Amino acid sequence: MNFDLDQEHLDLADGARDFLSGSASPAAARAALDEGAGLLPGRAELIKSGYATITVPESAGGGGGTVLQLAVVAEQAGRVLAGPSTVTFARAAVLLESDPDRLAGLADGSLVVAVIDGDGPVLDAVGAGTFLALRDGTLVCGPGRVTARRPIDATRGLGDVTLGDTIDLVRDARPLWRTAERVGRTILAAEGLGAAARLLEMGVEYAKQRHTFGRPIGSYQAVKHMLVDVYVAVEQLRSLVWWAAWAADRAPGELPLASAAAKAAAATTLELAAETVIQVHGGIGYTWEHDAHLYWRRAKTDRFLLGDDVAAFDEVARLAMGEAAR
Amino acid sequence: MRMDFDDTPDEAAWRTEVRSFLDRHAPGPDQPRAWQATLYDAGFVGVTWPVEAGGRGGTPMQQAIVDQETARRGLPPLINLIGIGMCGPTVIVHGSERQRQRYLKRLLRADDLWCQLFSEPAAGSDLAALRTRAVRDGDGWRVSGQKVWTTLAHLADFGILLTRTDPDVPKHRGLTMFVVDMKAPGVTVRPLRQMNGDAHFNEVFFDDVRIPDDERLGDVGDGWRVALTTLMSERLSLGGGGTSIGPKPEAVARHVARHIGALPEDRRALARQELGRGYVAALGARYTGYRQLSRLNRGELPGPEASAGKLSGTRSARDLTDLAVRVLGPDAATGDDGEWQNMQAMLPGMAIAGGSDQVLRNIIGERVLGLPAEPRADKGVTFRESLG
Numbered sequence A: 001m002n003f004d005l006d007q008e009h010l011d012l013a014d015g016a017r018d019f020l021s022g023s024a025s026p027a028a029a030r031a032a033l034d035e036g037a038g039l040l041p042g043r044a045e046l047i048k049s050g051y052a053t054i055t056v057p058e059s060a061g062g063g064g065g066t067v068l069q070l071a072v073v074a075e076q077a078g079r080v081l082a083g084p085s086t087v088t089f090a091r092a093a094v095l096l097e098s099d100p101d102r103l104a105g106l107a108d109g110s111l112v113v114a115v116i117d118g119d120g121p122v123l124d125a126v127g128a129g130t131f132l133a134l135r136d137g138t139l140v141c142g143p144g145r146v147t148a149r150r151p152i153d154a155t156r157g158l159g160d161v162t163l164g165d166t167i168d169l170v171r172d173a174r175p176l177w178r179t180a181e182r183v184g185r186t187i188l189a190a191e192g193l194g195a196a197a198r199l200l201e202m203g204v205e206y207a208k209q210r211h212t213f214g215r216p217i218g219s220y221q222a223v224k225h226m227l228v229d230v231y232v233a234v235e236q237l238r239s240l241v242w243w244a245a246w247a248a249d250r251a252p253g254e255l256p257l258a259s260a261a262a263k264a265a266a267a268t269t270l271e272l273a274a275e276t277v278i279q280v281h282g283g284i285g286y287t288w289e290h291d292a293h294l295y296w297r298r299a300k301t302d303r304f305l306l307g308d309d310v311a312a313f314d315e316v317a318r319l320a321m322g323e324a325a326r
Numbered sequence B: 001m002r003m004d005f006d007d008t009p010d011e012a013a014w015r016t017e018v019r020s021f022l023d024r025h026a027p028g029p030d031q032p033r034a035w036q037a038t039l040y041d042a043g044f045v046g047v048t049w050p051v052e053a054g055g056r057g058g059t060p061m062q063q064a065i066v067d068q069e070t071a072r073r074g075l076p077p078l079i080n081l082i083g084i085g086m087c088g089p090t091v092i093v094h095g096s097e098r099q100r101q102r103y104l105k106r107l108l109r110a111d112d113l114w115c116q117l118f119s120e121p122a123a124g125s126d127l128a129a130l131r132t133r134a135v136r137d138g139d140g141w142r143v144s145g146q147k148v149w150t151t152l153a154h155l156a157d158f159g160i161l162l163t164r165t166d167p168d169v170p171k172h173r174g175l176t177m178f179v180v181d182m183k184a185p186g187v188t189v190r191p192l193r194q195m196n197g198d199a200h201f202n203e204v205f206f207d208d209v210r211i212p213d214d215e216r217l218g219d220v221g222d223g224w225r226v227a228l229t230t231l232m233s234e235r236l237s238l239g240g241g242g243t244s245i246g247p248k249p250e251a252v253a254r255h256v257a258r259h260i261g262a263l264p265e266d267r268r269a270l271a272r273q274e275l276g277r278g279y280v281a282a283l284g285a286r287y288t289g290y291r292q293l294s295r296l297n298r299g300e301l302p303g304p305e306a307s308a309g310k311l312s313g314t315r316s317a318r319d320l321t322d323l324a325v326r327v328l329g330p331d332a333a334t335g336d337d338g339e340w341q342n343m344q345a346m347l348p349g350m351a352i353a354g355g356s357d358q359v360l361r362n363i364i365g366e367r368v369l370g371l372p373a374e375p376r377a378d379k380g381v382t383f384r385e386s387l388g
Helices: A007-023 A026-035 A042-049 A067-079 A086-095 A100-108 A174-209 A221-250 A252-286 A292-302 A309-325 B009-024 B032-041 B060-072 B081-094 B097-108 B223-237 B249-262 B265-297 B304-326 B329-333 B338-350 B357-368
Strands: A113-115 A130-135 A138-142 A144-148 A159-163 A167-170 B114-117 B133-137 B140-148 B158-164 B175-181 B187-192 B201-212
Touching (some): A007 A067, A026 A292, A067 A086, A067 A174, A086 A100, A086 A113, A130 A159, A174 A221, A174 A252, A174 A292, A221 A252, A221 B265, A221 B304, A221 B357, A252 A292, A252 A309, A252 B265, B060 B265, B081 B097, B081 B114, B081 B158, B081 B223, B133 B158, B140 B158, B140 B175, B158 B201, B158 B223, B175 B201, B175 B223, B223 B304, B249 B265, B249 B304, B265 B304, B304 B338
Parallel strands (some): A113 A130, B114 B158
Antiparallel strands (some): A130 A138, A138 A167, A144 A159, B133 B140, B140 B201, B187 B201
């Protein structure tokens, strides 16, 4: 057994961090909220970088890489609140796996796609032209009319979609749909990991600098212990994300439990991290100028994407009891 | 090296060896010492210890496989767990050649049982404030004082004993470690009854107990550094390597699955939420332990981040056990169900033993996150002055 990233992954993370921290930022997330500014790095740049389409086969113009590689990239995207989401690319790559033409469109950017979940608003709908949906067990594809929703986190591009005329892509697509959803949950959790890890850094940094009663606030156990609880949660989330991504690549039987666990842990961890770090900052953490609320907004939005945390915990429990009954 | 949860060919061969041995040798439940000796003679105790120390010179992964396979069969921990996890590693690093020859192999075979004499009534989390005195007496030492919460002292043949040899220097600098013969004149052991009714830990009184100087572990005044070896080893044996603290989450899931049908509808959804939350936390701790084990297996030393496993494992164990008790329904308020009621009464101790949750948070906060230390009122003063 070896449960750690290898050097190739670490190099990939470095490269992705350079690209994403140079092309996206919390400031851009704030501008999207303030002025409706476009998302950064944006779809075109994400595609051009090759990072978003890592899991698209090389034959279709993608990177031919693994879900674990995409998770490593997604963590870096989460750190800087990049948009649109790597989740959308991850899911589309699974759903279109037997459709070389559309897959090539995903990889070259000509197919601007979003994936419709149930009745809720659709992730990355704003700006998308083609939509994938499950209708009576069939994977369908078609244009749609998007009504943008008032955002909590503008980087998620949530909108209601009214589908136009669709064509059927895959019949009996429920298993495929579920797999795509689980890969999507894994990548969503990886973005959450990056956001939570970045929050922890902000909180620790501030707790070292800020003094009250003649000493740094990080020396007080009341503050220190809050940050430690975030650290522990972040490291456990990291373990669950890597496990789920590995399962997606190598052990499909473990993917349902691992992806539900990662999704649930990401929802609770990112929320804990955001609320803790606002608290550690005091008044300045509650201002519009500070970055903390942009991550808090991400937390308050993401927890409801691809099923909420309550559904994910329920799924974990059902799977665990099902395993136990065998 | 690629990420992979499967055994390597070497690990798989080792696992087969362990399994086939365990299949052939079911332990006698009432003979824990004989069982440990049998396991040792087969090469499955002290796997990571150096060959010179009586061990096998194996890898942390091999030891983890032994732990996994014994846990899978529901076998109890080895009787000399404190010796293997804490005392032995301390003797390996700081003991003399004579001590290593005399003690280590017998410890691994449970020919001698060992205990760890650190905590005192006035020194628990603040261990360096301990008061048990060791005073020079010719070519040896005389020890007087009291230790407490000493697991296995009532059965132990030897212990590692942390004492104060110089009260006129700051508290961390005046300590010295010894190996003490628990059968020596002047050693009195009084079992303490725990809140769960068991009596696994003890008070130990030292009344002018003589210890030869060649039973010293490390230099005079260097006891704190020696104790850190012990505590670092303890970290590894508690909540490390992906083993569970308290109940296995799978066992809780099985138990809940059996009882959930009898619950009212609204309680079923609630029980699933609680199971899901506890299970995710337990999986998070388990897989974080696997990461730690992988680093150890590459030869890295156990760092302060290993404390996170015990901290979170204790929490999820309490949450899962609480659910397991709750689904007993009307019986939950009684002690009739042995298994889960016992577990429930055991777990508060886990949040204290081997570093309380609060001390572990200080360690992680200061040594992993780099946050500044809490100011200390006894800093820069001698131990004697700190007593006021």
